[in-house]
Amino acid sequence: xxxxxxxxxxxxxxxxxxxxxxYPVLQVLGSKKMxxxxxxDSERLRLLxxxxxxxxxxxxxxxxxxxxxxxxxxxxxxxxxxxxxxxRSKDKRDMRVLIILELELIYEGRTVGxxxxxxxxxxxxxxPTSQSSDSSNFAGSSITLYRRKNExxxxxxxxxxxxxxxxLNPFHNNWIIKARVINKTSIRHWCNSRGExxxxxxxxxxxxxxxxxxxxxxxxxKFYECLNVDKVxxxxxxxxxxxxxxxxxxxxxxxxxxTPETQVEECLDDDxxxxxxxxxxxxxxxxxxxxxxxxxxxIAVCKSVSELQTFTSKSTNRDLKKKEVLLVDQSKTGICxxxxxxxxxxxxxxxxxxxxxxxxxxxxxxxxxTITPVMGSLLKxxxxxxxxYKLRKWFDLDGNxxxxxxxxxxxxxxNVPWMTFKEAQRYSQDHGDQGFYFQTYATILLIRVDRAVYxxxxxxxxxxKVIDLENGMYRCEKCNREYPEFKYRFLVSMNVSDMSGSQxxxxxxxxxxxxxxxxxxxIGEAMEHDxxxxxxxxxxxxxxxxxFKIRAxxxxxxDEQKLRMIVVSTSPITFEDHNAYLIKKIEELRG
Amino acid sequence: xTIMSSGKQYSIVNGAQLPSFMGxxxxxxxxxxxxxxxxxLSLTINTTDNIALTVNLNKPLDKDLNGEYIExxxxxxxxxxxxxxKAEEYFSFNNTSFDAKSHNTLCKFVxxxxxxxxxxxx
Numbered sequence: 001x002x003x004x005x006x007x008x009x010x011x012x013x014x015x016x017x018x019x020x021x022x023y024p025v026l027q028v029l030g031s032k033k034m035x036x037x038x039x040x041d042s043e044r045l046r047l048l049x050x051x052x053x054x055x056x057x058x059x060x061x062x063x064x065x066x067x068x069x070x071x072x073x074x075x076x077x078x079x080x081x082x083x084x085x086x087x088r089s090k091d092k093r094d095m096r097v098l099i100i101l102e103l104e105l106i107y108e109g110r111t112v113g114x115x116x117x118x119x120x121x122x123x124x125x126x127x128p129t130s131q132s133s134d135s136s137n138f139a140g141s142s143i144t145l146y147r148r149k150n151e152x153x154x155x156x157x158x159x160x161x162x163x164x165x166x167x168l169n170p171f172h173n174n175w176i177i178k179a180r181v182i183n184k185t186s187i188r189h190w191c192n193s194r195g196e197x198x199x200x201x202x203x204x205x206x207x208x209x210x211x212x213x214x215x216x217x218x219x220x221x222k223f224y225e226c227l228n229v230d231k232v233x234x235x236x237x238x239x240x241x242x243x244x245x246x247x248x249x250x251x252x253x254x255x256x257x258x259t260p261e262t263q264v265e266e267c268l269d270d271d272x273x274x275x276x277x278x279x280x281x282x283x284x285x286x287x288x289x290x291x292x293x294x295x296x297x298x299i300a301v302c303k304s305v306s307e308l309q310t311f312t313s314k315s316t317n318r319d320l321k322k323k324e325v326l327l328v329d330q331s332k333t334g335i336c337x338x339x340x341x342x343x344x345x346x347x348x349x350x351x352x353x354x355x356x357x358x359x360x361x362x363x364x365x366x367x368x369x370t371i372t373p374v375m376g377s378l379l380k381x382x383x384x385x386x387x388x389y390k391l392r393k394w395f396d397l398d399g400n401x402x403x404x405x406x407x408x409x410x411x412x413x414x415n416v417p418w419m420t421f422k423e424a425q426r427y428s429q430d431h432g433d434q435g436f437y438f439q440t441y442a443t444i445l446l447i448r449v450d451r452a453v454y455x456x457x458x459x460x461x462x463x464x465k466v467i468d469l470e471n472g473m474y475r476c477e478k479c480n481r482e483y484p485e486f487k488y489r490f491l492v493s494m495n496v497s498d499m500s501g502s503q504x505x506x507x508x509x510x511x512x513x514x515x516x517x518x519x520x521x522x523i524g525e526a527m528e529h530d531x532x533x534x535x536x537x538x539x540x541x542x543x544x545x546x547x548f549k550i551r552a553x554x555x556x557x558x559d560e561q562k563l564r565m566i567v568v569s570t571s572p573i574t575f576e577d578h579n580a581y582l583i584k585k586i587e588e589l590r591g
Numbered sequence: 592x593t594i595m596s597s598g599k600q601y602s603i604v605n606g607a608q609l610p611s612f613m614g615x616x617x618x619x620x621x622x623x624x625x626x627x628x629x630x631x632l633s634l635t636i637n638t639t640d641n642i643a644l645t646v647n648l649n650k651p652l653d654k655d656l657n658g659e660y661i662e663x664x665x666x667x668x669x670x671x672x673x674x675x676x677k678a679e680e681y682f683s684f685n686n687t688s689f690d691a692k693s694h695n696t697l698c699k700f701v702x703x704x705x706x707x708x709x710x711x712x713x
Contacts, residue, residue, distance in 0.1 A: 579693035586700055 006076055006106070007052035007116055015084055016056065016096050016122055025106060026051050027116050028075045034060070045071060049098070052117030060171065061100040072109030076116075079103050085172040099169055101253060162234075164208035169254055170240040178267060179204035179211075180232045180276065183378050186342040187220055202227050203250060204235070210250050213238060215258040223258055229378065230276070232267040279358060281387060285331035287371065292364030292434070298371065299356040299387050300327035301395045303334065308344055317461055323347055324370075327355065330394055336370040338363065343373060349381055352395070354388040356380045364434070416549055418581060420500035428552050428563050435553035441573060442496035442503075443545045444515070447538045452512070453524040456489040463489060463509075488524030492516075496548065505550060505565040514570050515541055546570045547578075601664050605698040606642025609667050618664045619644065620694055626657045636661065639691040639698070646678050660684045660691075 008024040015021055030048035047059040061071070071077070081101040163175040183203040190196060200223075201214040213235070215223045227233065238256040282296045290296065306324040313320050323344035325337040337357070339347055358378040360371045373379050382388060391399075419427065419438040427436065457464050457476035466474035466486050473482045490512035495504050509520050516523070516537065526534045549569040554561055601618040609617065621636030624643060630651045636644050646663050665678035 576688075576690050576693065579690050579697075583693060583696050583700075586704070590704065 007050070009052040009117070010054065012049070012051045012054040012056055012122060015098065018084070018096075023078050023080065024051065025076060025078045027112070028071050028073065028077060028109070029055060029115060029119075030057070030073065031071050047071065047100075050115065050117065050119040053119055054122045055119035056098065056122050058095065059098040059100060061103065074109035074112040074114060075105060076107040076112055077103045078106050083167050083169075085167075085169070087171065087173070097171065099171055165204065165206045165211050165252070166208035168211060168240055168252075168256070170242075172240070174236075176234055176236040177204070177206065178232060178234050179206045181227050181229050182210075182276075184227060184229050185375065187224055200224055202229075204256075209252055211252045211254065211256055212243070212250050213256040213258065219258045219260070219262070223262070223264060226264045226266075229380070234263075234265045234267055236263050237261045279356065279385070279387070281356075283331040284327065284329045284333040284335050287335060287362060288333055288369060290362055292362050292369065294362045295359050295374075296362060296371070297356070297358045298327070298329075298360060299354065299383075299385075299391060300329040300335075301354055301391055301399065302326065302337075302349060302352055303328045305347065305350060312461070317463060321345060325355070327371075328395075328399065329391065330399070336368075338370045338372040340372070343379065353382045354391050354395075356383045356385070356388065420498050421503045422500035424550070424552055424565075425501075425503075425563060428554060433554055435551055437549065437551050437568070439547060439549045440498050441545060441578065442498040442548055443543055444541055445495045445497050445502060445543070447492060447494040447541060449535060449538050452490060452492045452538075453488045453520050453527065454491050455486040455524075458483050458485050458487045488520040490516075490520045490523070503565055505548070505567050507567045507570075511567050511570050515544070515546065545573050547573055603698055603701050605640045605695050606638035606644065607640055608698060608702060609642075609644075610669075612667050613669060615667060616664070617667050618662060620660060620662045620689075622660050622689075622691075623656045623658055627652060627655065629654050636663065639695040646681070648678050648681065656683060660689045 006025055007027055008021065011021050011024040012026070015024065026049045028047055029050050032046045034044040034046050045061050045063060046057070047061055048055060048057045049059045063071075079100055080103055082099060082103075083101075084096050084098050087095050087097055161176065162178045163172075165177055165179060168175065168177065181202045182205050185201050187198050187200045189198045197217045198220050199214055199216045200220050201212055204211050204213055213227075237259060239259050240254045240256055243250070243253060243255045279297050279299070281299050282290075284298065284300060287296055287298060303326045305326075309322045309324075310319060311322070312318065321341055321344045323339045325339065325347065326334050327337050328334045337355070337360075356379075357371065357373060359374070360377050361374045363370050363372050416437045416439045418440060420440055421442070424438050424440075427438075454465050455468065455474065456462075457466050457474075457479060459476075459479060462476060462479050464476055464478040466476050466483070469475055469482065473484055474486045475482045490507065490509040492507040492512040492515075493504060494507065495502055497503070507515070513519055518537065523534060523537075526537075547570065548567050550565050551568050552563060552565045555564045556562070599616055601616045602612055604612055604617045604619060606619070606621075609619075619636070619638055621638040621644065624635045624637045627634035632651055633645060633647045634652070634656065636646055638644060646665075661684065662682045663678045664680050664682075668677055
């Protein structure tokens with residue numbers, strides 16, 4: 001085969017002039033590793049590439065972590081995704097570089113064995129820095145020149161030369177994008193061992209693609225009000241970094257972080273070419289039939305809004321704010337929209353507005369379904385879309401009179417199903433992951449005495465175990481403080497049995513105190529001085545019967561799945577209720 | 592279902608079921624209707640379905656009974672004045688509340704639903 005025809009001859013000249021050539025085939029004539037501080041597990045190579053006629057030494061490629069060192073000398077490669085950027089060097093000369101995102105090896109270097117053709121180096125004067133063609137939908141796009149700032153430093157002078165989002169990368173500094181915000185999270189706070197701070201993120205979209213932009217700490221406050229969903233902005237001077245797939249799943253190799261120099265300017269002419277949010281609505285009756293965990297888009301009218309409820313979560317001991325909004329639509333179904341935290345506080349619409357929700361999650365909690373916004377959700381009140389107008393009209397005319405089938409109607413804790421332990425264990429095989437509640441009569445067989453109490457943080461709301469610093473001080477990790485004292489709290493593990501079998505269950509302080517009829521403090525102190533009396537006390541409780549309401553959940557400890565049961569409430573047995581239950585069961589069985 | 596006690600088998604019944612258990616050993620639970628003083632040999636109870644029964648005891652009562660629930664075990668006899676139980680033993684429940692309604696249902700179930708657990712020798 002005539003090797004000389006393989007390479008895309010002359011293509012480099014065109015590319016360096018700003019043209020877009022799909023899938024050029026080039027030869028690697030040299031490569032040099034570049035030291036990178038940002039990107040771990042992958043190396044950046046600077047390549048000397050030839051197209052048979054010309055060669056350039058300003059090509060960069062990031063080798064992905066799991067590929068072999070594919071770029072031997074003389075390899076012939078095909079560029080799958082690439083683009084070129086103009087970089088302003090310090091002496092005001094513009095230099096164009098070629099960034100390769102993805103390539104395919106056509107022939108291995110050792111197979112080729114020699115330089116194909118007789119390429120000459122394209123010098124810098126060959127790269128004109130004039131404006132070139134606009135980007136096509138192909139990934140290889142060219143960046144136009146960035147205009148100087150105005151005298152007063154105003155970034156966006158008279159002509160704005162816009163870069164497509166798909167072309168953003170860390171090597172390119174002076175760009176402006178024109179994009180619509182399609183998604184914005186609320187300001188979130190974090191606190192971990194490395195420090196604390198706050199952030200919010202938004203997703204930006206234009207015709208070429210989408211990218212996530214995150215603002216941290218003070219910049220979060222600065223930009224939170226500036227960037228509003230559905231509006232178009234000119235944005236520049238953000239830091240580009242490789243995308244962290246743990247937090248973001250957008251189709252872009254990079255993500256943006258705001259810097260102190262970031263500029264955001266609202267674009268007043270709404271460019272309809274920039275895509276808007278795309279909805280795919282499901283009617284509420286179908287939502288009611290779906291499995292919990294599914295992501296849906298819905299649009300409905302808020303028939304009623306509950307009061308802001310504040311309560312302390314038993315598991316995390318944090319204050320949670322919640323609001324429940326009853327949504328109804330033309331399918332004559334009602335479902336509850338659960339709003340948490342900031343969403344709950346800011347939702348104050350009492351005029352029965354139309355609400356659209358993109359990417360809401362269906363939650364199944366204790367048997368009833370609600371929908372709730374999650375990390376990627378978008379909640380809009382009275383959106384400007386035709387479905388909203390249709391709903392409004394329907395509701396105003398006759399929708400508000402219709403009876404709704406509320407699938408989120410609350411079941412009180414009194415309706416917790418009865419199960420024996422064996423039934424519960426079987427049930428957990430299918431439903432254990434999300435946790436479920438049941439109640440049963442059981443007899444206490446055995447209580448573990450040795451680990452019944454633990455030393456806990458003395459502040460009233462905190463129940464975390466404190467670390468004994470051995471110097472008379474105790475440290476609570478959650479409150480991040482040291483205390484000279486602690487309080488004893490129960491964490492009792494006991495074995496109970498009903499007619500089907502026995503099960504180890506866990507009790508926390510409130511319930512344990514009911515059963516043992518002593519406070520944790522008393523037991524803790526008794527354990528220090530008088531172990532025997534503690535043993536006797538625990539023996540007294542043996543073989544007592546109670547009605548337990550239990551929460552069962554599958555949890556994994558060190559890769560092992562284990563069914564964990566926590567007693568949520570205990571009460572002494574009332575025979576009337578138990579009789580009634582048994583009678584009901586017998587009648588059911590009789591048929 | 593039967594109770595095994597001192598070697599004899601008693602069927603748990605309520606007032607309405609007594610006619611079908613004539614001459615058999617029964618156990619009836621009822622509330623003492625009229626004040627019965629210690630030393631008397633008979634008392635009247637109202638069963639859980641409100642049928643009055645006369646109970647004739649073997650031995651005199653050793654303490655007063657009034658308004659309590661007692662369980663009477665004995666043989667059922669019929670007389671013109673009403674139903675009588677010739678009691679062999681009785682037991683007084685000392686609790687204040689008694690779920691009479693459920694007990695009534697229990698009697699119905701016990702005598703209507705076949706017992707799958709009994710070791711019957713065919």
